[in-house]
Amino acid sequence: MSSERERVHSVQPPVVAGSPQFHERTSTAMIMWFTVLCLSPAALWGTYVYGWRALGVIAVSVAASVVCEFLIVRFLFGRDRKVENPAGRTELLRPRNAGTLRDGSAALTGLLIGMTMPPAVPLYVPIVAAVFALAVVKWTFGGLGTNWMNPALAARVFVYFSWTPQMTSWTMPKPLLGMPAGGTVDAIAAATPLGLIKTHVVTGMIAADGPMSLLRQAGYPRSAFDGNVTEWLNAHILVHLGANLPGGYVDLFVGNIPGAIGEGSVLLLLLGSVFMFGRRIISWEIPASYFFSFAFFEWIFGGTLYHTGFFSGDVLFSVCTGGFVLALFYMATDPVTSPMSSSGMVVYGTGVGILTFLIRTFGSIPEGVALAIIFMNMFVPLINRVTTPRRYGVRAGGEAA
C-alpha cells in the first residue's frame, strides 16, 4: 500500500485546465472531413454518369483549392514551428486560423466547386474558381470563420458570369445516351431540365400543363430504368394510395439528368444528409425552413407559368432539379455563413427559399440556389443581430424579469 501511495503522490497530471474538463468528440476538422465523406457518393455518381473526366474536374478543383490554401497560409504565417510547451511536450506553434489545410475546409470548398461544375467545363474554369474562392472570398477577410459568403458558391457565381457559355454547356449522362426521345433529341441534348423550361418561358412557347409534360413535349429523353421503376411503383405501391406517378421523376431522383457533376443524384445527396443529421453536423432549422418556404411558394405560384392557376405547382419537380438538394443540406447549412441562433437560422432558411423561388421563376437564369444563398449570406450579420436568443430571467426591454 505504501508503494502505491508513493505512486499516487508522484503522479503529475500534465494539464491543469479550466472547466469543462472534457469535450464532445467533435472538431472543426471532423465536421469538414465528414461533410466531404457525405458528399462523395454523389460526386462518384457524377463520375459514373459522365465518365472519368468529371472526376478529373473534381480532382482539379480540390487540388487547386488545397494548393491555393497552402500558398496563402505559407505566405501569411510562414513555416510551422515546433516549440516545447511547459509540460515538456513538443507542440506545433501556429496561429489559430493557420491550420486550415489539415482541417479539410479547403478540400471541402474544392469539392463543392467541382461538384457544381458542368462535366465538360474547360479545366481553367474550376482553377480560377478555386483561386477566387480562397484568395478573394475566404482569405481577404481573415480565413476560416471570417468569410461572409460561402466561398464555393461565390466562386461558382463568379465563373458563371465570367464564362457563361462554358458554364452552361451540359453533357448527357450515360443512362440517357441513345435513349429514344421524340424527334428533337439533338436540339435539347445539352439542356438541363430547368434550362429547357427557362428557354420556353423566355420565348413564350409554353403549351404544357406542367414542367414534366413540357419536357416530354420537347422530346426530353427518359431512361429505361425510369420507365421500369415508375411502372413498378405505380403497380405495387402507389396504386394502393390511389396515386399515379408520371414518368421522368425517377430519373430526376437518381440523377439521370444533365446538370452539374454533383447535383444530380438527389438519392445519394439525401443519403449523405442522413449521416450529416445523425452526427449532428447540421441541424433541422435551415434545411426545414429552406425546404418549406421554397416548396410553399412553388406550390402556390409554380403553376402560373403553365396557366394552371394557383396551388398547382409541381413541387416534386422543383426540389429534384437545379441543385436544390445539394444546396439544401450542404451549402445553405455552411456554419460560417449562416446565423447562429435557432430563430436566426429559420429566418435565413426561409429567406433563401423565397429568393430561390423568385430567381428561378422571374430571373433570367434557370437556377437560383447559388445566388439566393450568397445573397442571404450577406444578411447573416444583420439576422444575427435581430434574432438573439431570449435571455433567461430578462424581460423584453432589458430589465430583470
Add this chain to the structure above:
Amino acid sequence: MLGIRTFRGGGVFPYERKSRTRDKRIWNAAIPGIAVIPFLQHSGTPAVPLVRQGDRVREGMLIGRPAGEDSAAVHSPIPGIVQELVNVVLPNGNSSLAALVALDGEFDRLGKETRSFPWENLTPEELIDAIANRGVVGMGGESVPTRQKYLRARQAGAETLIVNGVESEPYVCADYRLMIEKAAEIVEGIRIAEKALGVKHVFFAISNGRSEAAEAVGTALRSSGSQARLIQLQDRYPQGDEKELVRAITGKEVPSGGSPLDTGTVVSNVATVFAIYEAVVLQKPLIDRVVTVAGGAVRNPGNLKVRLGTPLADLIEECGGFRHTPARIVVGGPMTGLGIFDLSIPVTKGTRAVLALSEAEVGDATETACIQCGRCVRACPMGLEPTILYKYIDHQQYDRAVAAGLADCHECGACAYVCPAHIPLVQGLKVGKRVVDDRIRTREAAK
C-alpha cells in the same frame, strides 16, 4: 417525453459515463492518518479557529466558530492532536487556514449506538440553530451556509422548497447512491427542512431514467406522510443548476442578477438534506460526506463515505490507485469541476467527486479558429451568446459584454463542451467577470 419537465432553451447531452460507479454501494473510506481541515469550506467568511498547535481534539468537536451570518461552524472529523495551523490551497483556487489533525485517541461516535432525537417539538428557529451548530452548508455546489440561506428564505416568505436530486454532471453518482441507500433519512431531512423553512410546497426533483433512486425516494415519501411531490426531469445538462431547476419546476425564471428566493423558492441538494437529518436527528456534526471517485485512470472507481479533511490522494489510493497516468485530475464533475495539480488537497464539505480522466476521455482540446457555427449559442441555457461575449472580452469591450448579459453566465460549461473549435469560452468569460468586478471595486473605492 410527455409529462417530463425541463428548462426552456439550450442545454446539452454530455457523455454520461456513470456506468462504472452507478451500481457501486457507498463504502466507508479509511480514516485518514492526518486530516487537513480548512476553516473555509463554505462561501463567505472563514470560521474563527478555536484550537492551537498541540491541542487535543475529539471526534466531532467544534474547532472553528462561525464568524458571522455568512460563515459556518467547522468540526474535527477525527480525534487527534492539532499538529499545526497552515495555509492550504482549496480546489476552487482559494486558500484557507487549515488545522492539521494527526489521528490519535478514541472515537466518540464511530461504532457507537446513536439515539434519534425527537425533533418534532422544536420550533423552526431551534431547528435552524441545530442545523447551524453542526456546520451544515450546501453540499451541491456553492456551499452557502444553510442557516444563512434558510433565515433569508424565512424573511422573504419563501413558499416552495425544491430538493435537488438531479445530479446532471457526468460521472458523479454520489447523490444517486445516497438517494437509493438513505431514502428514508433524506425524507426525514426534508420534513425537518420543511418545518424549518415553513414552506407550503415541496418538490423532489430527480432525473428521468434514474428509476432505482426514484423508486426508493417515492416509497420513502409515501410512508412518511411528507407532502413532497416527486418530479421527474429530463436528463439534460445543466438541469441540476438552480436556475434551470426553478424554471423546470415552477415555470418561473429567476430574475437576472437575482437568486431563486426572488421566485419564492429555496433549493437544497439531497446531500444537504441528508446532512440536515444527521445534524438534527443524530445530532451529528458535518464531518463526512459521500464522494464519487471515478474516471478512466482510476483502477476501481466507486462512491465513498469520506471524512472531511481526507487528502484526495488517500481516496485515489483507496480506489486502487491509477491504472495509468491521468490526463487531468478534477475536483467536482467534469463540466464545472476544477483541474488540480496537488493531490494533498483535502475533501471539503462541497467536494462531490474526484475524477482522474484519461487522455481519451478528455478528448482533443486543441484550439482552432471560431467558425461562427453558433453551437454555443444554441447550447446556452441562459440564452446568452457565448462566442460574442468571448469576443467582446477578448477585445476588452467589457461594457458591451456586461450589456450582453455576462453576469448571467453561471459557468455550466455547455458552450465550451460543444464548441468544435475547442475555444475556452468558460475561461474567457470567467476572466471577463473578474475584470468587470475589479473595475467596479476600483470605481467604488475612488468614490
